[in-house]
Amino acid sequence: MFVLAHLSDLHLAARPRLSELPNKRGLGFINWQRGRKKVHRAEVLDAVTRDLKACAPDHTAVTGDLVNLSLPAEYARARDWLKTLGPPSDVTVTLGNHDVYVPGAARLPVEFWGEYMRGDDSAEPGTFPFLRRRGAVALIVLSSAVPTAPLLATGRLGERQLSRLAALLDETSGLFRVVLIHHPPVSPARRHLRRLTDARQFRQVLAAKGAELVLHGHDHRRSLIWLEGPHRSIPTVGVPSASARAPHHREHAAGFNIFRIDGEPDAWRCEVTTRMWDADGRVRELERETLW
Numbered sequence: 001m002f003v004l005a006h007l008s009d010l011h012l013a014a015r016p017r018l019s020e021l022p023n024k025r026g027l028g029f030i031n032w033q034r035g036r037k038k039v040h041r042a043e044v045l046d047a048v049t050r051d052l053k054a055c056a057p058d059h060t061a062v063t064g065d066l067v068n069l070s071l072p073a074e075y076a077r078a079r080d081w082l083k084t085l086g087p088p089s090d091v092t093v094t095l096g097n098h099d100v101y102v103p104g105a106a107r108l109p110v111e112f113w114g115e116y117m118r119g120d121d122s123a124e125p126g127t128f129p130f131l132r133r134r135g136a137v138a139l140i141v142l143s144s145a146v147p148t149a150p151l152l153a154t155g156r157l158g159e160r161q162l163s164r165l166a167a168l169l170d171e172t173s174g175l176f177r178v179v180l181i182h183h184p185p186v187s188p189a190r191r192h193l194r195r196l197t198d199a200r201q202f203r204q205v206l207a208a209k210g211a212e213l214v215l216h217g218h219d220h221r222r223s224l225i226w227l228e229g230p231h232r233s234i235p236t237v238g239v240p241s242a243s244a245r246a247p248h249h250r251e252h253a254a255g256f257n258i259f260r261i262d263g264e265p266d267a268w269r270c271e272v273t274t275r276m277w278d279a280d281g282r283v284r285e286l287e288r289e290t291l292w
């Protein structure tokens with residue numbers, strides 16, 4: 001059996017220097033001071049991380065928004081946290097919109113976390129999509145992170161990643177293919193400014209080539225939808241933020257998912273367990289669901 005942990009959207013923050021505030025970061029900082037600071041808490045992330053490690057996963061996937069305003073000090077904090085999760089061979093990272101919050105930050109994720117974003121055969125870290133094979137599991141890692149204008153949190157894959165995704169899904173057919181992406185492949189109309197702009201093309205590739213599982217973050221809540229696949233629907237699972245303290249909105253509280261994957265082609269078994277942080281500081285199992 002292969003145990004895969006999935007968490008996302010830590011939003012680790014650091015205090016910006018004044019010189020770092022002009023541009024979109026200024027608005028983002030106001031936003032942080034007004035609300036998000038009270039939501040994303042280090043002690044919550046610590047409790048979630050401890051509980052995740054006690055589950056002893058074989059591998060951990062982190063689907064973006066590790067940082068908040070793309071400040072160098074934030075990337076350093078996130079790197080320290082990643083080290084507590086495990087070595088780069090056991091932890092896979094993809095990027096969210098907050099990880100490339102401003103155009104000038106584009107190279108920083110690779111500088112700080114490059115080894116966590118390197119495919120098995122990639123010469124260059126941070127080249128998306130990349131593939132990591134672990135036993136019968138193929139992790140196919142996309143980046144939907146693009147710098148956007150203030151108040152926008154959209155993502156985009158682009159034609160190059162989409163055609164490479166199609167090829168990778170073909171190459172890994174017969175394995176348990178897990179696609180990792182920050183933005184969800186379906187967004188309700190009210191989240192138009194936070195959507196994946198080429199979600200339709202992404203879903204078309206999945207419908208044609210198939211995948212056994214799609215994992216995403218961005219929405220800060222637990223979700224399960226089924227996307228069209230060539231033979232069978234594809235379970236698509238969103239995970240809560242790993243650091244959110246949300247006493248009045250329990251569905252927005254921190255949590256993570258554990259996938260237990262077993263079996264073989266045409267006879268896969270996969271069960272997801274969601275573990276959620278509670279106001280008493282404990283992390284508990286909320287629900288278990290069979291996906292395969």
Ligand SMILES: [Fe+2]
Pocket residue numbers: 065096097098153182217218219
């Ligand atoms: Fe996001």
